[in-house]
Amino acid sequence: MPYRSPVSDILFSLSAVADLRGLLERAPQADLDWDAISSIVAEAGRFATEEIAPLNRTGDLAGAAYQNGAVTTPDGFADVYRHWAEAGWNGVSAPAEFGGMGLPHLVNVACTEIWNGASMGFALCPLLTEGAIGALKAYGSRELLDAYLPPMVSGRWTGTMNLTEPQAGSDLSAVKTRAERADDGTYRLFGQKIFITYGEHDLAENIVHLVLARLPGAPPGTRGLSLFLAPKLLVNADGSLGARNDLRCAGIEHKLGIHASPTCVMVYGDNEGARAWLVGEENRGLAAMFVMMNAARLAVGTQGVAIGDRAYQRAVAYARERRQGRGLKGGDGMAPLVEHPDVQRMLMTMKANVHAARGICHLTGVSLALAHHASSESARTAAADRAALLTPIAKAFSTDIGDETASIGVQVHGGMGFIEETGAAQDMRDSRIAAIYEGANGIHAIDLVQRKLPLAGGETVKREIAGIREVAGDVGAKGGAGFGATAARLNDAAGALEETTRTMQQWLASDPRSALSGASQYLRLFGLTLGGACLAKAGLAAEALAADGAGHELGRVGLARFFAEKVAVAAPGLAQAIASGGAALEPYEAILAESA
């Protein structure tokens, strides 16, 4: 299947769902209009389609290889990475002062989807670099910025994120990696980190590790963590590369998917300690790391969308070509799979879910942008709160959708889906990590309920639901017959979300078990409802374009309807499941006891 970056779907969503076009028109930025952004996204799509996508299957087959501390990426990766960095793509959202393009974050969200859809194994390297750039920029000293950011923005050097240790995964309070103060104001690191994406590789001249570690006498728990920068090769005063630092890759993991992306065990301080520089203040490392993690969460959600779209493209192409059984249209021969209603249901479920998740990611991205650029303080605060509310949904809902979509994609292929050469199985394997890393999805559900529902005294979530109601109202008032029962189902879902939100808010104080045990189902309920609103907005925009004689996108109306009538109808059931509270979980010891 020739994969094509979904450029026009992405642009439509940026414009119709996230209102980027309107924002740019209302608050023009120098040298940046909708046409410029469209061109950039289209060019990213061209590059990804032509140069990155061909690496996806070969990268999976070959995988990254480890020998004696060195990691070799699959054939072609180094060349394509060089072309890609030379074209400036590594710096899409990086500040112009360090050589970046300084484009709005939403453009970066679009590009993140594009790179990951083409090859997640490839795209992970720049994704981590981008996170490291963000954390450095927010907390690094001027000297660190000047020394490290220009080569990281250009892509000559890459970045990593060293959090996890064997005993410290979701719970970073258990981090043991030790930092010692050296006489010259630098630090020395000793310890082992695991699951370090692109911790070692052959794509770049240097690798800049950001490492969470604990200083002597630091408070216990996460309040005693500091963030350090430790380069693979030490950097001389003139910016040239010096000696090898005392850190190494001790091995890479044998994983279910993303085989091209080396997942490294990193060892710091075999000898005198890895030379490192403090980023931000001592014992405030987690705050700096959170900058990296927040951007990464949206990016990982976007990976779910990306793989989902890839899986959908593959499935719909196969369903048009493969003929089995009689179709409803009759005729003598076998009908293409796509003519069978059950296959239509699968394909539409894939597409609708992916578009819904993309809309949520774009809403999150625009909120992040407005949190920095809105014209008033109150607007910036409201946008920041909205971004905070939506980030766990963007991360967890989208990555669950990625998994489900990839699995349906396998199913559409029938027996061929289980054969690796088809590629559908790879989509499923690659996708599976996204619901796990950057915080397992259950943790985001808890974050949503515990930390995000109380934002602005509950106003943030209230406003979000009101926005959904407004879309439902618009569909009812303005939508054509093609919307079917969209308005009614969307209102049902919004009602279920509203009521459940109130219940959750009460439980936060009175009954944490009930709140926690319903968190994942609540996040799903939120995703379905908000996703339905995103699709409905896109459908309304498509109708408006059609009325202007400019649109040929009326499938978007049907997509909104399908999602509302066939998918989002799960909302009331989820609400009921949550409403029954935590009582059913209380006897968990008896329920989970071994009876064999």
Add this chain to the structure above:
Amino acid sequence: MPYRSPVSDILFSLSAVADLRGLLERAPQADLDWDAISSIVAEAGRFATEEIAPLNRTGDLAGAAYQNGAVTTPDGFADVYRHWAEAGWNGVSAPAEFGGMGLPHLVNVACTEIWNGASMGFALCPLLTEGAIGALKAYGSRELLDAYLPPMVSGRWTGTMNLTEPQAGSDLSAVKTRAERADDGTYRLFGQKIFITYGEHDLAENIVHLVLARLPGAPPGTRGLSLFLAPKLLVNADGSLGARNDLRCAGIEHKLGIHASPTCVMVYGDNEGARAWLVGEENRGLAAMFVMMNAARLAVGTQGVAIGDRAYQRAVAYARERRQGRGLKGGDGMAPLVEHPDVQRMLMTMKANVHAARGICHLTGVSLALAHHASSESARTAAADRAALLTPIAKAFSTDIGDETASIGVQVHGGMGFIEETGAAQDMRDSRIAAIYEGANGIHAIDLVQRKLPLAGGETVKREIAGIREVAGDVGAKGGAGFGATAARLNDAAGALEETTRTMQQWLASDPRSALSGASQYLRLFGLTLGGACLAKAGLAAEALAADGAGHELGRVGLARFFAEKVAVAAPGLAQAIASGGAALEPYEAILAESA
């Protein structure tokens, strides 16, 4: 994780859900009582736990290997297979006249779960042999039975099922393999078959292929298919093995999972044609193949249960051991994962779904047995109809549950779930085929709606729903407080199923698109409702045992409650989705059109 065959859960379900113990007491069979069956199942569990389970991971890593027409199974497979066959396990349900144990089919269902839970890659070989034995026994001539069944029942020879061709997957009407009549009353086969499980291997002395092919002048479509037996090695009159037949394995597939099980491309008739014998009548091959397929469908459903239980065992063991974060119980240190409500939710969802699916498989198995052994003609007919109704649910619901459970298992493991050495990823990869082979699940959903709802003028499904209502009534009348809202939720689900069934029955004549587009959601609705009833029956039985002072199984009450309150609550939403009909799918061409 040391896997243990879930013997006591299986026995509890056979007794409490499928009422096997009661049936045996009411209609005693010679030399066979509940204690004997319990011993056999326990002994199967011991063998599987000790001898087969250790092959699961090594078999995945090594995989089956192909070279020059020969297939080598992973180290240890041949030895364990020989022990297993020598112990008589291959003939559990085979007729005693050919050397089998002749045990009730339900015992075989229990054993099928046990072998597949230990290693699906290993268990597939006997699974296919069993299907071939069934088809031969039903349709083979006396001569074929005498020549082939004894070594197949003993396991010295294995069997295969050759249906699929590149252009003929779900739709067998497109089968092209050609059969020619020879002068001596035998036939010659020419053609290529794909996806042939254990089509070639080194476990047995001979391989007996059952092959669907088309005779010259046969009617088009499936009414022109005949079934043939073609052995790998020709069999002399005295039963000894003779020359190699003109058939060969041309390669094996590189698959997502079940790596130990060779999936073969088989070529028949490179030269003079593969020598073959007709099974049954000419052009009636599909009927004979259906015997094989029907047994195989329940067996594949059981595979879903088996892998689901394996994934659950692994996840709950990990969740007890791994510590991350603070638990609700408080305390200074990190709590085991199992103390976190969201993890409890995941583990209970796994266990409840697996037990629900197991109950459905057992109900199907007991119906198949009663279809042969019930005392009256009308009872046999009713049981056959019930088995026919439940088979698609047992197959498709259980295998979907297998996939979902294995995926949740990966999630419970966090980052370790994505690392192959943990084994959770293998469960997910192995499981994925079960929803595809033996008819992709969407086809079973259509079978359920189109062919099974009309059975006995709709009486069969009506009786099934009445049975569910009865269980709900029993819970309401007799169940203790631990059942929570089980009765109410089960009644809600039964009501949703009842109403949707009526709608479906009307649509079958008037609106096939609506019926077909809702088929998969209908099957899910049925599975949730019937599965909830199975769990409730088990819970009631556990309470009764506890009242007798004999039970310590009260977790089963909690499991029924959890499923009713947290899982089966999806039923009304599914009903609503189905009720909206096929209109949302009609504009599928516009919805699926490429917009990029």
